[in-house]
Amino acid sequence: MNRVTQMFAFSKRNPDLPLMGAAYATTQPEIMPFAYGFPAPQAFPVEAFQEAAHSALLLEGTRALQYTGGPGQKQVVSWIIERTPLRGMEAGLHQILVTTGSMQAIDMATRVLTDEGDDVWVESPSFFGTIRSFITNGLNIRSFPIDDEGLCVEELEAALQDAKRLGEKLPKLLYVMPHYQNPSGITLSVERRKKLAELALHYDFYILEDDAYVELNFSGDYIPSIYSFAPERVVYISTFSKILAPGIRLGWAIADSEVIERMKLFKPDGLTSVFVQEVVGQMLQKMDFSAHIKRLNEMYRVRRDVMIAELRRVFGDGITFQVPDGGFFLWVRFPEGVNTTDMLTHALECGVSFLDGQNFYLTGIDGTRYARLCYTYCDEASIIKGVAALHEASIRCRCPQ
Structure with a gap:
């Protein structure tokens, strides 16, 4: 029998882009x-991973290998809570979601905070992985330049003022990498962080604060996160990929509890690898971080x-x-x-x-x-x-x- 294969109409969310990224x-x-x-x-x-994996299996094997997992999840979240004051932040249990890497957190937050056709603003240059996530979510992207203090906030504010005056759409989301930005390596100044927080509150948009590199800090000085100035309009995102190992695929988001609950609806895999969290939880308890x-x-x-x-x-x-x-x-x-x-x-x-x-x-x-x-x-x-x-x-x- 001769088969005639017709051209299948794939989803419009599949852009014609080459695969990129570390994976x-x-x-x-x-x-x-x-x-x-x-x-x-x-x-x-590696040795800490070996010891932690052995302990996880020995102490919590049956629970850690079950869907619901063992105590490692609480240990990971407790570590995140204890670490956040370095960024001027406070977060409770219901404000934290552990994800499969930081990109999953970015994608879920984007799905919660935007609809297809909404506007999202980014730095120029910006991380291609997030830009691609915005494209697949059907968003209109506009970029703003950076200088040696980070995103040029004055230009962004002028664009917001113009959009409001002309009755044009305002952004639903602004994506920023405040520390050692990928690709430029630039750090956003404290003054500009404060100003972005003010603008988010005044113009009612959310900021995605992607802080993947914050711990890789050669000066030893920590400066406040954007989140610390406007926790009700920022989703703070970070990852263990740069500080433990990318292969464990663990990241996290910190946001208002309502946002976190809505993000969970877009997490079809349920809890993030509970066995990996058990191992990492054991590590974080025992190692000199x-x-x-x-x-x-x-x-x-x-x-x-x-x-x-x-x-x-x-x-x-x-x-x-x-x-x-x-x-x-x-x-x-x-x-x-x-x-x-x-x-x-x-x-x-x-x-x-x-x-x-x-x-x-x-x-x-x-x-x-x-x-x-x-x-x-x-x-x-x-x-x-x-x-x-x-x-x-x-x-x-x-x-x-």
């Missing part, structure tokens, strides 16, 4: 992977400094970037004549990868001279080798082939 990264041993937004393999507390974070920050500070020194030595004044005080990334601007998208193929041929800037803008033309370089994954020797390869790739990109 889809391919490993090529000969390539220095500056493209990876990965923590260092040496950062993983402050010492662990100190070790991570010392390692990453050294790697950042090596990358900066090599970039300046090899490229001289040919490139520019702002030195981040923490996080994973350097955001490098190349000189006139270098298109970083065109440079990708040359870079792979030379033995290094990076993410070209167009991935972080709503229109690709805005990022054609930028590259995001991750300094956390590679060791110092690999960073030096990778920067040399990057320089060779930039020369090839500018020379006629």
Whole structure:
């Protein structure tokens, strides 16, 4: 029998976009992977995981492997509650939701706070993963520039004033990464945090505060979250991926209890991996977390400094970037004549990868001279080798082939 297969009409929520993100990264041993937004393999507390997993099975095995889980869930939430005062925050049990990574928290909050066709505003550049989540949720996205103090709040306020005066739609949501922004590495100033909180309250929109990198803080100083200034209009989101291991897929959201209850309706998997929470709960009770974070920050500070020194030595004044005080990334601007998208193929041929800037803008033309370089994954020797390869790739990109 001959079958005639007709073209199936897939959901309009499936945009024609290539797969991107750490989960889809391919490993090529000969390539220095500056493209990876990965923590260092040496950062993983493997022995602590082994001991915690053994304890979880020995002490709570039957409960931890059941749908409802064991006491580890309460231990994880208790740790989050105890840690939040560092950001000027207070949160109760009913204001916290543990999720399958921070991206699930972002997606669920977006579903709760917006409808298809609503407006959402973002930084420019911004994290491509969240932009894609907004696209699949059918939202209209508008971007606003950043400078060395973060999001340009004056421009955002002027746009809000204009929209209200003209009777146009106001945003339902503003997405901000306040610490060591991905990709720029910039930290939002306290004054601008306060102003954003005021604007959210005055114009009645929510802020998604994605604070994934907050613990990777090379100065040791903590500044208040946006949430601390307007808890009734902010959903605060963070993750264990950058500080323990991304493979455990644990993140969390802090928000008003009504928002959290509504978010649970969009969590079809029920409770987030209760066995993983049991293991992490055991770890957080027993490990010296402050010492662990100190070790991570010392390692990453050294790697950042090596990358900066090599970039300046090899490229001289040919490139520019702002030195981040923490996080994973350097955001490098190349000189006139270098298109970083065109440079990708040359870079792979030379033995290094990076993410070209167009991935972080709503229109690709805005990022054609930028590259995001991750300094956390590679060791110092690999960073030096990778920067040399990057320089060779930039020369090839500018020379006629």
